Amino acid sequence: AQSVTQLGSHVSVSEGALVLLRCNYSSSVPPYLFWYVQYPNQGLQLLLKYTTGATLVKGINGFEAEFKKSETSFHLTKPSAHMSDAAEYFCAVTRNFGNEKLTFGTGTRLTIIP
């Protein structure tokens, strides 16, 4: 079975500060890993994904994440937080490239302090 654990259900950072949202995964096979963002009253939107190849992946809105197999982690970062980054962020994993049956974490709500 696969799972992801997101450390910290709520994270607050000041505008302009580094954003770090943590995600650790558990998988018996090489995982495909994703970060999704959910703004209020909107659908989930893909930020970035790791499948194979380069372990540092860049996504939309200046976010990036690094796949670290030795640490079973896929943390999401952004160098400088913007007010518009306030949202809920979900890490997800799938083992099967046959479909997008994703297993999501419980989410981290990001608050930006002006």
Added chain:
Amino acid sequence: DTGVSQNPRHKITKRGQNVTFRCDPISEHNRLYWYRQTLGQGPEFLTYFQNEAQLEKSRLLSDRFSAERPKGSFSTLEIQRTEQGDSAMYLCASSLRYRGQMNEKLFFGSGTQLSVL
């Protein structure tokens, strides 16, 4: 690209009633997924279709739940004899998958919020 559309946005029902939700995927997308999200949790996979064929169902999907995609376009999710534990956001997503493609990008709708009183 008009996005994935879900109706209704909100549904309030009494315990024991039947409810039906509709999802209209992006027009050329051949795959359609249903997920359920409860408060404080991430979305959980329920079922998915490739065209009109339902290929997988989660164990979360009890026999009170049924999903259809009769013509490979829109899909409906019906819950019979609703229970308070069915209260959740029901999310639909669609994707276009080519033969041999490693994985596809999911596009999510805004969801239908179900409240069972």
